[in-house]
Amino acid sequence: MSAAAKPLISRRTIRVQWGECDAAQIVYYPNFFIWFDECTGVLMEKAGLSQRAMTAAGGFGIPLVNAQANFIIPSSHEDDLTAESWVERWGHKSFTVQHRLYKDGKLAVEGQETRILGGRHPEDPRRLVAMVIPAEMKDRFIER
Numbered sequence: 547m548s549a550a551a552k553p554l555i556s557r558r559t560i561r562v563q564w565g566e567c568d569a570a571q572i573v574y575y576p577n578f579f580i581w582f583d584e585c586t587g588v589l590m591e592k593a594g595l596s597q598r599a600m601t602a603a604g605g606f607g608i609p610l611v612n613a614q615a616n617f618i619i620p621s622s623h624e625d626d627l628t629a630e631s632w633v634e635r636w637g638h639k640s641f642t643v644q645h646r647l648y649k650d651g652k653l654a655v656e657g658q659e660t661r662i663l664g665g666r667h668p669e670d671p672r673r674l675v676a677m678v679i680p681a682e683m684k685d686r687f688i689e690r
Contacts, residue, residue: 552689553632556589560627560647572620579613582645582657585631589643593686608661609674611640615657621649633687639663639676 560581568574590596590608600606621627627647634644645657663683667673 553634554589554593554687554689555630555632556585556592557631558585558588558629560629562621562623562625562627564623567623571622573622575615575617578615578617578647578655578657581627581629581647582613582615582631582643582659583610585629585645586643586659586661589631589633589687595683595686606663606665606677607674609664610659610661612660613657615655617655619649619652619654621647621654625649627654633684634658636679636684639678641679 562573566573566577586608587597590600597607600608627649629645629647631643631645633641635642640660640662643659643661645655645659646653647655647657662676663679664674665677667675
């Protein structure tokens with residue numbers, strides 16, 4: 547993606563449920579990683595690359611190889627978080643999805659997922675291998 551190109555951004559609202567909070571009545575941290583994964587799915591769908599479409603096109607997927615988060619403001623039951631997600635970096639075989647979750651307009655959590663474009667191993671279909679990400683896929687993540 548060129549420096550002038552604007553990334554495709556997906557947005558969704560997440561309502562924090564009672565069961566997603568811990569004894570301190572704040573969101574139990576693994577839930578943020580679940581939400582990051584869901585937000586990546588929403589972004590992929592917005593780009594026209596749903597899991598169903600990717601499977602139909604040859605059975606590839608986007609396995610997670612790294613995830614991290616910075617927790618800035620705690621969130622609690624019944625908070626509405628606004629999530630924004632986009633591809634921050636494209637590599638040859640991997641890409642990084644940036645996630646920002648806002649509470650009342652303030653940044654509450656920032657996270658990143660690094661994923662690969664995975665295809666079936668030619669000698670062992672139970673294994674995945676990282677594939678070169680085609681330019682056509684990258685182009686789908688530019689705002690039009």
